[in-house]
Amino acid sequence: MILPVQQLVRSRMAEAVSRLYDIPADDPVLASVAVDIPPRRALGDLAVPLAFELARRLRKAPRVIAQEVAGALGSIDGISRIEATPNGYLNFFLDRPHHLAAWLAEPDRVPPASGDKAIVEHTAINPNKAAHIGHLRNAALGDAFGRLLRYLGRDVEVQNYIDDTGVQVADVAVGFREIEGKDLSAVRHIADTTRFDYYCWDLYARVTDWYEQDKERLKIRSAALHEIEHGGNPTAELAAFIADRVVRRHLETMARLNIRYDLLTWEGDILRLHFWSHAFEFLKSTGAVFLQTDGKLKGCWVMRIEEDAPAAKDDPTPGEPTDAAEEEPREKVIVRSDGTVTYVGKDMAYQLWKFGLLGRDFNYRLFTEEDDGNPLWSTTSGPGAEGDAPAFGRASWVCNVIDTRQSYLQKLVKQALAALGYHEQAGRSIHYSYEMVALSHSTARELGYDTGGEADRPFVEVSGRKGLGVKADDLIDRLTEKAAREVGKRNPELGPDETRRTAETIAIAALRYFMVKFSRGKVIVFDIDEALSFEGESGPYLQYAVVRANNIFNKLRDRAGLDEAGVVALLQSTPSDVLVSGNEESHDLWGLVLEAARLDEVVDQAVRTLELSVLAKYAFGLAQAFNGFYHRYPILNEERADVRVWRAAAVAMCRNQLTRALQLMGCTVPARM
RNA sequence: GCGCCCGUAGCUCAGCAGGAUAGAGCAUCGGUUUCCUAAACCGGGGGUCGCAGGUUCGAGACCUGCCGGGCGCACCA
Incomplete structure (x- = not known):
């Protein structure tokens, strides 16, 4: 719609100014000509304040420059009038009937461009508990971002990373095994007969508590983590079952919100297909990751963290030792002393694969056939569906939607790429960061949490570990109920099914709009009453x-x-x-x-x-x-x-x-x- | 301590890549339904854009410093 018109004006402006004043076309002032919108239609439809920028350089009044440029522009397609304002703006008036008719005739979307693929990773909820509002912000942003890229004609692959071999899943497996004394078949029964993600939500909080009571029990966690990583034992089977069932629940929750994925990437497959050991060899050979033989990280494979070059480096104070020289270089553990890999390590291997740099690929299996008829694929380390699966990975641009608290880890992933010599890919690794969702005190109290201990804090932080948070499905249910009441009031002739469907549509819009309306750098202090509002900016x-x-x-x-x-x-x-x-x-x-x-x-x-x-x-x-x-x-x-x-x-x-x-x-x- | 983020109306937030008179929602006060759905619309009140310097023809926006708040700097993710 308007974008091509702006670009036309931009290039014609640059051309005219270049010719008129003998300024090279690649001069910064012409390379990015700003195009604004005047405050009132009577002033015009596009405004270019370029004359202001040129005034000093040309030693001429903006008004004069604007007039000269206006004269040199000639006529432009679709522009009915060009006017230099007394203060120096150059305003363009569009041919109104022409554009309105043309815009209405324009097709819905830009045709998809071929070539460069973008991978957007989002959601990535630990599969050991129900999704909560914090996850909702991630998924709402990630899903919308993928849609925007597609709207602009980009080829997009949406992936949801499943951390099925991490500490969180291990904790719930330990909970079932140690606290509840349940084996796989007993857990299967629970999964078949309850809202399993909710069940795990509560159990996870209990496990956290159980560890607190006796720190010795953390050894059980460590052992479980080991068993899960190695596989082929009851704990690993239990963990795999938990992860699979909870992921299926997450997918249902997300489907309610019109959020879908192209591929589920399982961390377990990264391990079983030796992606990690492969990446590990790379990283060791370049020296980016090395065995620490001293200090408290003795026995761990670590990566040195590059600090941002301090600005003062250009101007060192003579005779004074810099603090950096005295500080121990910071190191991040990639492989723990017990031999297990941390999440960052696995994420480095994953990132390499996303760019097609690992020299290995997953096998793929069909995970589900979704309501909309689109298949959802999943990685697998077992036999794959040869030839049937689309070509996943090998992207030229990767965007990871992860909250800002993980900036530091994302930086390391990027740093690993650079350390291996893939500077270009490091530059095209985008961390889409956003601030967390917290709870307002009143909402936390309404949910039954005692916030007395943090009364002086501005908000209450959501914590899956403590079971503190608003579950996504509960929120959607409440929104839907409220919407259904309103729909019923206004449209009493609608049948119950139609009312329900309408209410769901409204609830989803209320929730999704709420999640994207704040800028990403702002903490959302979630207040249930505010979120339930269907009036005003909603x-x-x-x-x-x-x-x-x-x-x-x-x-x-x-x-x-x-x-x-x-x-x-x-x-x-x-x-x-x-x-x-x-x-x-x-x-x-x-x-x-x-x-x-x-x-x-x-x-x-x-x-x-x-x-x-x-x-x-x-x-x-x-x-x-x-x-x-x-x-x-x-x-x-x-x-x-x-x-x-x-x-x-x-x-x-x-x-x-x-x-x-x-x-x-x-x-x-x-x-x- | 170091790094990142935030600070604009009573509250929650916009303000785009410096540009024309600082906006919106909520709350508050007043008005609008024999007229395309009042989940709407119109109007009133409400601002030292955290503070101080600087850059610029022009700063809420850019730079420096300070103040206040948040997050991170785990063999969790």
């Missing part, structure tokens, strides 16, 4: 705007036999005075269309900055603009036929773009609400 607000817009078209079809294509066909022959006259009404109408056209620009920005909240805010602003328009300008009841057609076209723009924006956030629009 997902349902967006849906409601689209429902209204769709309704206009439903009625237009019923009353006048006119659908969107019919409206578009009429545009050519309809006088466009209402759109171009320059009065307030024309600016309101066009302003709405122009705002709706900005989706691609916003998506581009969101991807560039890894900041999805800009999409959420944009969609909300567009819905607000639509609602304002809706109240002010009637469509169905408008008597002037030409005005009715152009207004309907604007409504079509809005609902199409808002529907797409919601889709990008994983939300759909109900028929009514």
Whole structure:
């Protein structure tokens, strides 16, 4: 939509300025020409403040430069007028009827480009307990990010990493075995007859407590971890069972939120297929990882942590020893003294595989056939489905959605790539980091947690280990119940199934919008009442705007036999005075269309900055603009036929773009609400 | 101690790659339904953009320092 227009203006500006003032085209000032949007439509549709930047260099007033450039630009396709403002902006006015018609005719999506694949890894919940709101933020961001990349025409592979051989799964296995005295068949019975992830949630908290009571018991954990890593024993089988069943529950939870994956990557397969030992050899041979023979890490294979070069290095104070020289170099354990591998080690091997640098591949099996008909594949170390599986891995760009508390580990993974000489891939390893979700005191109390001990803290941190948190399914259930009550109130004629389906759609939008509307660097202090709100800046607000817009078209079809294509066909022959006259009404109408056209620009920005909240805010602003328009300008009841057609076209723009924006956030629009 | 993040209205947050008059939601006060769904709309009140310097034609945004808060610096992930 608007992006190509901006790019055209950008390049024509650069060209004109280059010619006019003899500035080379690759000069920084021309390489990235800023294109803004003027505050009011009467001022124009695109604004370029380039004259300000050139003023000093050319020793000319911005106003003069703007005028000269305007004269040199000539005519530009789709631009009806170019105006230099008295203060020095260069404002561009778009050909309104032309663009509105063209945008409505544009296909839904950019055709998928061939070539470079991006891998997005997200969710990655330890498969030993139910998913909670913290995981929801990860999955909501990761899933939406993948959708945005696809919208921009990128080839995307979404992976969910399953840490089935880590401490957390081991803990629950120990809990079943030691605290509950249960073997695999007994646990299987529990899994078949309970909400298993909830059961494990409680058990995990009990195990944590059980370790606290007697630290000696940590030796049991260590032994279990060993058994799991080696395999072929009852504890490993139990752990594998727990992980498999809990993962299936996570997938169900995520499916409720329209979140799906292409591939599940199991950490156990990384071990069994010797990915780790392979990567380990690489890392040892370069010296990046070495055996520590001294100090408290004696017997561990460690990696030295590169500190960021201190800025003061250029200007060392003479005669004073730097602190760095006195400090012990920091080291991170990759292989523990008991011989087991830490998570980072396995993640390094995984990262190498993602880029196709490991020289080995997984086997693949079909994990489930999902509701939408798309297969979900899984890695396996057993026999794979030869030839049937798509080509996984070998990406040119890797994005790991992991919360900011793991920045340090992600840095190490990147550092490992660089240490092996893969600097380019290290540069294309993106850590999509975001802040944690915590609980407000009132919500924590409502859940029955005593927060007295941390009354002075601004929030209560979620802890799976302590069983402290809001479970994802509980939250979705509550949202759905509330939405169902509201739907029932407003649409009593709807049957129970339809009411339920509508309520679920609304609940999902409420939740997913809530998870992306905050910028990623901000801690979300989760408050249940705030999350349950369907008014104001919320997902349902967006849906409601689209429902209204769709309704206009439903009625237009019923009353006048006119659908969107019919409206578009009429545009050519309809006088466009209402759109171009320059009065307030024309600016309101066009302003709405122009705002709706900005989706691609916003998506581009969101991807560039890894900041999805800009999409959420944009969609909300567009819905607000639509609602304002809706109240002010009637469509169905408008008597002037030409005005009715152009207004309907604007409504079509809005609902199409808002529907797409919601889709990008994983939300759909109900028929009514 | 070191590193990263945050500080804008009573509360929760936007403010894009410096640009035109600092915005939104909630809360609060007042108004709008014989009219396309009031989950909506319109209006009022509410701001030393943490503090101090600096860069710039122009700073909420960039730089430096300070203050306040959070997170990380595990043989957990």
